[in-house]
Amino acid sequence: MKRLLSLILFLLPFSVLAQEPSFDQYFTDATLRLDYVFCGNSAEQSIYLQSMTRTGDWAGRRKHLAEPLLKGNGQIRVLEPRTGKVLYANSFSTLFQEWQATPEADEVNRAFENCFQVPFPKAPVEIEISLTDIHNIPCAMLTHTVRPDDILIRQQQDNGNQCKELAWGGSLEGAIDIVILSEGYTSSQKRKFFSDAARARDALFAHEPFASRKGEFTIRAVFAPSQESGPSQPGKGEWNNTAVGSHFDTFYSDRYLTTSSMQKVYDAIGNVPFEHVIILVNTPVYGGGGIYNSVTIMGSDHSTFRPVLVHEFGHAFGGLADEYAYDSEGNDCIYPADTEPWEPNITTLVYFESKWADLLPEGTPVPTPVDPIERQQDVRRIWSSLGPEAKASLNLKLGVYEGAGYQMQGVYRPVQECRMRINECEEFCPVCVRAINAMIDYYTK
């Protein structure tokens, strides 16, 4: 028996034995919330620690602790000080980095709040947080020590916000925990919020692969009352007093609904265990956004609520890129030609083998010519008149189609139409489905 065990240990990949830290050895069943400020301009960036909070039970992964599934545009790592061993790591993207690509970032330095959760350490640890540039090269880093007995680690207080469970995926250890937070709902609109949150859950679970795997998700809705109804609309001169300060016109783009008050968001949901946040904003106006491992934010009452919510959650949960392109100048520097993007559903062909090359039917030309029907504007207009076969062909026929990631040239997508490309197409493409499934497995297996 002993010999068999040692043989098994020998056969296990060395990396598994060497790298995979045990949760219980290093962490206690609690959460350390770390608040940072990312600041800079289009040319430089720096990171500052603002505060630390101990919150409730740890809802995140207890396996695959040291390796993020995707690289993201930044990473946070917990290190053992003596050995430098990685005890926990996660990746993310940020609103700050999106802002760095705007013209305003050439003119002024600005600061953005960011909050992260890591498991609460049993002994002093080093936290290393870094941002990477569009070439996937680290461009800012902060390392600091956290001592678990530090008296200035704030204790999360009861915020009084009501929580309702909308879906149950099992224990915190096994399930993927999502919280849906109210924004722009007054006290008298509490019932509407819980009803809207249930619609959000239903929208998510109506789409594959979430439909098949809904038993692995726990969804809780948290009601944080706002003083006024609806988000701010600066373009119309309307500023409202709301729970987490959301507003349209982010970066002067009228449809871009976000909040820069991430600390308010984390304060509002601090009594609830979670891994992903959906901020549901009480408005009929079209708008929303999704940032990988940061936040999904979504207006509640527009007719496109269901597909857009799922699209944005595709960004925030699955790390999926937009598969659409703009026929205009000025977007040519987001995915440079010499760098393979980390997002699983687009490629610059620098390292296509790491993407969906294994799924491509033999003999598929690269790049793949699009069907005559496929011209972005046209296909959106005529989508509802297409038959199921034509729709399926556009959604399922794998290739390497040029035009994705906001760029008409040099960035390629897996299919002609996908949930990550146009609102009219309900379904994710096979590559996006595989990527989401891989992420669900990463959390739960």
Ligand SMILES: [Zn+2]
């Ligand atoms: Zn796709």
